[in-house]
Amino acid sequence: xxxxxxxxxxxxxxxxxxxxxxxxxxxxxxxxxxxxxxxxxxxxxxxxxxxxxxxxxxxxxxxxxxxxxxxxxxxxxxxxxxxxxxxxxxxxxxxxxxxxxxxxxxxxxxxxxxxxxxxxxxxxxxxxxxxxxxxxxxxxxxxxxxxxxxxxxxxxxxxxxxxxxxxxxxxxxxxxxxxxxxxxxxxxxxxxxxxxxxxxxxxxxxxxxxxxxxxxxxxxxxxxxxxxxxxxxxxxxxxxxxxxxxxxxxxxxxxxxxxxxxxxxxxxxxxxxxxxxxxxxxxxxxxxxxxxxxxxxxxxxxxxxxxx
Amino acid sequence: xxxxxxxxxxxxxxxxxxxxxxxxxxxxxxxxxxxxxxxxxxxxxxxxxxxxxxxxxxxxxxxxxxxxxxxxxxxxxxxxxxxxxxxxxxxxxxxxxxxxxxxxxxxxxxxxxxxxxxxxxxxxxxxxxxxxxxxxxxxxxxxxxxxxx
Amino acid sequence: xxxxxxxxxxxxxxxxxxxxxxxxxxxxxxxxxxxxxxxxxxxxxxxxxxxxxxxxxxxxxxxxxxxxxxxxxxxxxxxxxxxxxxxxxxxxxxxxxxxxxxxxxxxxxxxxxxxxxxxxxxxxxxx
Numbered sequence: 001x002x003x004x005x006x007x008x009x010x011x012x013x014x015x016x017x018x019x020x021x022x023x024x025x026x027x028x029x030x031x032x033x034x035x036x037x038x039x040x041x042x043x044x045x046x047x048x049x050x051x052x053x054x055x056x057x058x059x060x061x062x063x064x065x066x067x068x069x070x071x072x073x074x075x076x077x078x079x080x081x082x083x084x085x086x087x088x089x090x091x092x093x094x095x096x097x098x099x100x101x102x103x104x105x106x107x108x109x110x111x112x113x114x115x116x117x118x119x120x121x122x123x124x125x126x127x128x129x130x131x132x133x134x135x136x137x138x139x140x141x142x143x144x145x146x147x148x149x150x151x152x153x154x155x156x157x158x159x160x161x162x163x164x165x166x167x168x169x170x171x172x173x174x175x176x177x178x179x180x181x182x183x184x185x186x187x188x189x190x191x192x193x194x195x196x197x198x199x200x201x202x203x204x205x206x207x208x209x210x211x212x213x214x215x216x217x218x219x220x221x222x223x224x225x226x227x228x229x230x231x232x233x234x235x236x237x238x239x240x241x242x243x244x245x246x247x248x249x250x251x252x253x254x255x256x257x258x259x260x261x262x263x264x265x266x267x268x269x270x271x272x273x274x275x276x277x278x279x280x281x282x283x284x285x286x287x288x289x290x291x292x293x294x295x296x297x298x299x300x301x302x303x304x305x306x307x308x
Numbered sequence: 309x310x311x312x313x314x315x316x317x318x319x320x321x322x323x324x325x326x327x328x329x330x331x332x333x334x335x336x337x338x339x340x341x342x343x344x345x346x347x348x349x350x351x352x353x354x355x356x357x358x359x360x361x362x363x364x365x366x367x368x369x370x371x372x373x374x375x376x377x378x379x380x381x382x383x384x385x386x387x388x389x390x391x392x393x394x395x396x397x398x399x400x401x402x403x404x405x406x407x408x409x410x411x412x413x414x415x416x417x418x419x420x421x422x423x424x425x426x427x428x429x430x431x432x433x434x435x436x437x438x439x440x441x442x443x444x445x446x447x448x449x450x451x452x453x454x455x456x457x
Numbered sequence: 458x459x460x461x462x463x464x465x466x467x468x469x470x471x472x473x474x475x476x477x478x479x480x481x482x483x484x485x486x487x488x489x490x491x492x493x494x495x496x497x498x499x500x501x502x503x504x505x506x507x508x509x510x511x512x513x514x515x516x517x518x519x520x521x522x523x524x525x526x527x528x529x530x531x532x533x534x535x536x537x538x539x540x541x542x543x544x545x546x547x548x549x550x551x552x553x554x555x556x557x558x559x560x561x562x563x564x565x566x567x568x569x570x571x572x573x574x575x576x577x578x579x580x581x582x583x584x
Contacts, residue, residue: 156326
């Protein structure tokens, strides 16, 4: 099966106008695989037939469904485990080292989709931080549909199979019919709200911002604008986490790249000189020296497995 | 006895099994419209649950459709020949995965038997099934039947 | 990396083994817990075992208990791959010494995610 040019162009144009997300030629497979379930549900023979009917019908719910199908990220729980091990081994120790008491921690999980990311953050924080740290996670997405599922905290068997460590599953979930329901204590730490990355950010400041696997969809100018807005709501000394294939380098200079384990995270700097390595000031040096001999960034470690 | 298992849940489970392991993506399994035709050359696979609350879950379709299912599970080419041993094993595994997940819906912890495959499901101790899903998989009629004993 | 795939269904063994091979593992298969113990006794060095629960001769839970009782097999990562999906069953398997638990049905991506958690994925460049 392959899509006609008309189908792809129509979908790409619709998605770009509604979400600013670019579907370059070559993403036909994505359009095909995301829309096929909708096509079958509607009893169409294939994606071309389905899109043709959406095009001629021009019904708003159909158009919304197409955009949502293309812009919703399939998410696993501890997707690319690196950011979560970095949270444990680098970012939280760094934040702790900088403040006499870490009594409050605010996190923004942007483009949170169906909630796996904010819940994974919440599970990690619950494991590491004691009850003396009040944690608040603001989780946002463009789509009401995914936010509703996220708020409900109910996941299918297939969804809990995707990268959720079994000890976390038994600790934080209970079976509910054929699905799994996440614990109320975790849900309480998260505020879900609708938000478009093209608009003003949610109320800061945040200590951590997770903005993963979403910049890749935007053009350079939009990427830069989004990073600028994130910069404004991130506390000095806070961290930005991007997707494994994403970087601030060459996009926006106001960030310092911090290598962690198998990836990188970013800290806000000012003046756009991050291309030149900033001198190791007292603000950063002791931070990464926690329980390590060398007061510099630790080298990439090969084995990022769960400890056992 | 109150129904411990709902039809929607059995449907959701079957959908997940097909979407994850048999088809490249969800969307090929849907409700059969109208009456499910009686199979001419049927093949059935089932597992039993033993325990405080016991039951049986079965998948029944035409033998030809079972061949297609086995080919899909084993990622074989269309038309490639399925050996009798592979047919029994693969089709039995579909019933096993559906049945294991149905078992988890029961309020008491039970144990699962190994899957069995035959032309017909033996008579159930408690008679009529509690659920009979009539499904359409790529145009093939397919039934998923659950009994609670 | 070498993986031992234990399932009484040859279909399931083939699916799991194929996924692992695509991720760079070499694989060896066993049809029940006893056969799997025999593979280990023969000196085959495996890094990972994927274990079905319900099998004839010796079930997966018994196999896990046996492996965990042997010092020389301490480094083997044990992952249940089973249709048993009750909360209590997962707790039992973890208590017996399983490190991870994957519920059938699963997609190949789900195996990959679990190996990522376990630190068993070969290092690769992000795409």
